[in-house]
Amino acid sequence: MKRLPIATIVLLFAARIASAQSLDDLNIQIHGYATQGFLYTTQNNIFTTNSSDGSPAWTEAVVNLTSQPSEKLRIAVQARYFLLGNYGNAITLDYAMADYKVNDRFGIRFGKVKTPSGLFNETSDIDPAYLWSLLPQSIYPITSRNSFLSHYGGVAYGTLTLPPKIGKLEYRAWGGERSISSDDGYFLAEREQGAVLPNGTATAIAGAALHWKTPLPGFMIGASINHDALGTDAATETIPGYGTFNGTVTTSAAYEPQFFAVYEKTRLTLAGEYTRSPTTAVLQIPYLPSQVVTVDYRSWYGMASYKVTPKLTAGVYDSQIFNRQTALGPARFSKDWVLSTRYDFNQFLYAKAEQHFIDGTAQDFDTDLNPGGLKPSTKLTILKVGVSF
Amino acid sequence: MKLALTIFLFAAAATLLAHPAAAQLIIANPSVKASDVSKADVRDIFSGAASNLKDGSHVTPILLKAGTTNDAFLDLYIGKSDAAFRASWRSLVFSGQATMPRSFESEAAVVEYVAHTPGAIAYIAKTTPHEGVKILAGK
Numbered sequence: 001m002k003r004l005p006i007a008t009i010v011l012l013f014a015a016r017i018a019s020a021q022s023l024d025d026l027n028i029q030i031h032g033y034a035t036q037g038f039l040y041t042t043q044n045n046i047f048t049t050n051s052s053d054g055s056p057a058w059t060e061a062v063v064n065l066t067s068q069p070s071e072k073l074r075i076a077v078q079a080r081y082f083l084l085g086n087y088g089n090a091i092t093l094d095y096a097m098a099d100y101k102v103n104d105r106f107g108i109r110f111g112k113v114k115t116p117s118g119l120f121n122e123t124s125d126i127d128p129a130y131l132w133s134l135l136p137q138s139i140y141p142i143t144s145r146n147s148f149l150s151h152y153g154g155v156a157y158g159t160l161t162l163p164p165k166i167g168k169l170e171y172r173a174w175g176g177e178r179s180i181s182s183d184d185g186y187f188l189a190e191r192e193q194g195a196v197l198p199n200g201t202a203t204a205i206a207g208a209a210l211h212w213k214t215p216l217p218g219f220m221i222g223a224s225i226n227h228d229a230l231g232t233d234a235a236t237e238t239i240p241g242y243g244t245f246n247g248t249v250t251t252s253a254a255y256e257p258q259f260f261a262v263y264e265k266t267r268l269t270l271a272g273e274y275t276r277s278p279t280t281a282v283l284q285i286p287y288l289p290s291q292v293v294t295v296d297y298r299s300w301y302g303m304a305s306y307k308v309t310p311k312l313t314a315g316v317y318d319s320q321i322f323n324r325q326t327a328l329g330p331a332r333f334s335k336d337w338v339l340s341t342r343y344d345f346n347q348f349l350y351a352k353a354e355q356h357f358i359d360g361t362a363q364d365f366d367t368d369l370n371p372g373g374l375k376p377s378t379k380l381t382i383l384k385v386g387v388s389f
Numbered sequence: 390m391k392l393a394l395t396i397f398l399f400a401a402a403a404t405l406l407a408h409p410a411a412a413q414l415i416i417a418n419p420s421v422k423a424s425d426v427s428k429a430d431v432r433d434i435f436s437g438a439a440s441n442l443k444d445g446s447h448v449t450p451i452l453l454k455a456g457t458t459n460d461a462f463l464d465l466y467i468g469k470s471d472a473a474f475r476a477s478w479r480s481l482v483f484s485g486q487a488t489m490p491r492s493f494e495s496e497a498a499v500v501e502y503v504a505h506t507p508g509a510i511a512y513i514a515k516t517t518p519h520e521g522v523k524i525l526a527g528k
Contacts, residue, residue, distance in 0.1 A: 029489055031479070033479075062483065064482060064483055066482065066489075071449075071508065074488055076485050078483065078485065095485050101440065103440075103441050104440060104441045113485065114484055122485075123483075126479070128479050128483075129477070129479060129480030129483065130480075266468055307473065310473075347475050388479055
C-alpha cells in the first residue's frame with residue numbers, strides 16, 4: 001500500500017512545480033514525469049497484478065538531470081521508480097552518461113546508455129512521449145524494461161546527408177554489457193517451473209541500426225540488429241518434494257534483427273515493426289538429465305494514430321507474437337488488438353484510456369496469480385493519468 | 390459579374406501564392422556564419438534532429454513559450470501543434486538524446502537572448518524589433 005501515497009506525493013509535487021526547473025547559472029535542467037495506471041481484466045490476471053479485481057499497481061516516477069557544460073558535451077542522469085504488480089517497486093537508474101557530439105555526423109555516448117535498437121527502444125519507457133498506455137508488448141515487453149532498454153558501454157551515432165533526392169541516413173552502433181536481473185520478466189516462465197538464476201545474467205552485446213529518412217517527408221525506413229553473447233550462469237532448480245539443487249544454465253548467443261518503418265504526416269502517424277528472437281537454453285543440474293528449452297519468437301505490429309484535435313489523439317494497433325517452438329494452442333501465441341486515446345489537458349497533464357483484446361497466452365500472464373489456469377482470451381482495460389514537467 | 394470574378398480569382402491566387410513564411414523571421418546571433426537557411430534546416434534544428442547548419446555553424450534553438458507567432462511557426466516549419474512539439478522534445482530529453490531548448494515568454498526576451506548568445510537561433514514575428522541579431526533569409 002506504500003505505492004499509493006508515493007504516487008500521490010509525486011503527482012502533487014510534480015503538479016505543484018509544473019514547469020521545468022532550469023538552473024541557468026549551472027546550466028543544469030531538471031525534468032520529470034509521473035504516471036499512475038489502473039488495470040482491469042476479464043479472465044486472466046495480467047502483469048502479476050490482481051487485475052481481474054481492478055488493480056492500481058502500476059506507478060512510475062522519473063527524474064532527469066541534464067547539464068551541458070560546453071557546446072559539444074552533455075551529461076545526463078535519469079532515475080526511475082517503477083512498480084507494476086510484483087515487478088520493480090524500486091528506484092533504478094535509466095541511464096547515467098556523457099554525450100560528446102562532434103557534429104551532426106558523429107557523436108558518442110558512454111556510461112549507462114539507452115540501447116537504440118528498433119523503432120521505440122530508446123523511448124519505450126517515456127510515457128509522456130506517445131499516445132499508447134502500453135506499447136506493443138510483442139516487441140517492447142514492459143516487464144523487461146530495466147534489462148533491455150539500456151546497457152553499460154557506449155553508443156556512436158550520427159547523420160549522413162545524402163544527395164537531396166535520396167534523403168538522410170542516421171546510424172547508431174553500440175556495444176557493452178547488459179544485465180538481466182533474476183526477477184526480470186524475461187525469466188518468468190523459468191521461475192514458474194522452479195528454475196532460478198539467483199544472480200541474473202550479464203552478457204556482452206553489440207549492435208547497429210540504420211534509419212533512412214527517405215525523400216518523402218515524414219517517411220523513415222530502418223533496420224537494426226543486436227547480438228547478445230549470453231553464456232553460462234549459475235542456476236538453481238526446485239523440485240517439489242526433493243529440494244533445491246544448484247547447477248548452471250547455458251544460453252546460446254542470439255541475433256535479433258528488427259525491421260521497421262514509420263510515416264508521419266501532420267495529424268496521421270503509421271508505423272510497423274518486425275523482429276525475430278531465437279535462442280536455446282540448457283539447464284544442467286548434476287545427476288539430473290539436462291533440460292533443453294528452445295524458443296523462436298516472431299513478433300510484429302502495425303499501428304495507426306490520428307490527432308483528432310490539438311488535445312485529443314486516438315489510435316489502433318495490432319501486435320502479435322508467436323513462439324514457433326511451442327505446440328499448437330493458446331500458449332504458442334499472443335494477438336493483441338488495441339484501441340487507444342489520449343487527452344492532453346495542458347502541456348503538463350494528460351490522461352489515457354486503452355482497450356486491449358488479447359487472444360493467446362504466450363506472454364504477460366503468470367500462473368501464480370492465475371491458479372485456476374490461463375483462459376485463452378482476455379480483455380484488458382487501462383486508465384492512466386500522467387504529469388510531466 | 391466579370392469584375393467580381395476577376396477580383397475573386399486574383400484574391401485566390403494571391404492567397405495561394407503568398408509565402409506563409411513571411412509572417413516570421415528566423416533570427417540568429419551575429420556569430421552564426423550562415424546568411425540563409427532552408428525550411429528543412431529550420432525543421433531539423435528546431436526538432437532536435439540537427440545542431441549544425443549546412444556551412445558547419447553550430448546553432449542552439451531558442452523557443453517561445455506560447456502565442457500566435459509560436460503556433461504559426463510550428464504549423465509552418467514543424468507541422469505539429471505546440472503540445473505535440475513539446476512532447477517530442479520531452480521524448481528526446483528523457484531518452485538522453487538532447488537538452489530542452491530555452492523558452493521565453495516574449496519575443497523581446499528572445500531577441501535579447503539571441504543577440505547576446507553565440508550560436509543562438511530563434512523565430513519572431515516580422516513586426517518585432519530585432520536590433521542586434523542577424524536575419525537568416527529563407528532558401
